[in-house]
Amino acid sequence: MESKIIQNLSVDCVVFGYDTNTKSLNALLIKRYLESEDKSEILVDDHVLTGYHVYQDETLDNAATRVLKELTGLTQQYKKQFKAFGDPDRLTNAKDLLWIENEKFDKRTVTIAYYFLLKTEDVDLKNNKYDAKWFPVKDLPELGFDHKQIINEAYGDLKTKCLVEPIIFELLPDKFTINEVQDAYQSILGIEIDNRNFRRKLINKKYIIPLDEKQFGVSKKPAKLYMFSKDVYEKMFQKNYLINI
Amino acid sequence: MESKIIQNLSVDCVVFGYDTNTKSLNALLIKRYLESEDKSEILVDDHVLTGYHVYQDETLDNAATRVLKELTGLTQQYKKQFKAFGDPDRLTNAKDLLWIENEKFDKRTVTIAYYFLLKTEDVDLKNNKYDAKWFPVKDLPELGFDHKQIINEAYGDLKTKCLVEPIIFELLPDKFTINEVQDAYQSILGIEIDNRNFRRKLINKKYIIPLDEKQFGVSKKPAKLYMFSKDVYEKMFQKNYLINI
């Protein structure tokens, strides 16, 4: 089933996971570790995105989905191809060259970068063969290759996009409270929002459906739960051409 | 100076040129023409975007700029890398295979697609070695490869982007009238805008600077000219986080 890979082409996946409890947007990273042959020295010890070369008979989108599935087991998440990175010097620092040597990659590799949106809780990191871990986007560890740049550009695109499309709901559980939506916006955009105004605005949207359910197990007044209806959103949605420059 | 090309990697450039007079958004296309050996038959006769393989020591951005320069002589235009196209079957229809054979390209070629924004009038098409011509985006000729898809995705991105960023001014002359701006929005977005409201809204922007000049050579009341100040726009601009979903 597996066919030849295209040596100088890869996909890299920025897997964003939002944690409703800690109100933190995280990125899923894997450990990169390399010792010298006599094991006296640690040559590479940092983190990178998951990615892999594209197979000869595979679409770019499928390559990205394949990588996500290997990493998380998930296949149906929100996905966006947001940028290609292919400068000739993108993989030329000492550690990366060592690593590439080790892994027998080409030096000049163009990578098509995707980001995925999901809930941190949807990924089971136990038994993960890559030793993948979540890191807050606002507190990333040392990253290999140009992956810090890739993550930051993905994050920038996400911030822009969540202002004009309802992708925030890709990051939240199916049933959520109004305050959870507000927290997500605040955390991702790095802003403060007035709760009373936000609440009014959101509740008035026809695609925010109130449920006959409340939170339970909380130690204060339990909040009402809502869901987002993609159906309603898409049907009622005649693109409002508000020129906002 | 020219180094080896990367066989399976190219850039393709969607050159958008707006014509203030005809109020038309155009794309710059080049002719593709191929006869059978005995010249009895026309094998390929359509249009394509300009693009070219990326050189080994060249950034993707520079490759795109190089292609634009070869085609138009211009180098400082608004540029955006908007998507990579690399499905294995993207170049597999009969004509394209013929053409590829002829040009000795690889079959599976990933292309990094860019679009440029400029004024139709800024390009001198005389003496153009590619026989490039403008075509209205809303009335494209038959296109080779997957270039119709590429143009349409570029156009979609442009439409979205011109709602939230002042890129419309990349398409207009330095000195413009309010109505010219309105016409550009109407043509590109395919909408009607109330002139009186639009005018008021635009004139109130601090980065739309009224000039002490009027149109001349028009056969009606000449309109006041304005300019867009990128400086003012960027300085006064604290990103307004209006959540507009």
Added chain:
DNA sequence: AATAACAAACGTTTAAATGACGTTTATTAA
């Protein structure tokens, strides 16, 4: 030199959305 034609430019009114707050309510923990 008066006037018709017409786009440019200005103005008005109403409704809706936003921003900035204050108040009440439902629940848990003490």
Added chain:
DNA sequence: TTAATAAACGTCATTTAAACGTTTGTTATT
């Protein structure tokens, strides 16, 4: 019972948007 607290509701002033009507300045025509 009551204190504490987050959830939920309410009010008002301001801004923005939508839908129109009116005046002005210029050129072309008489």
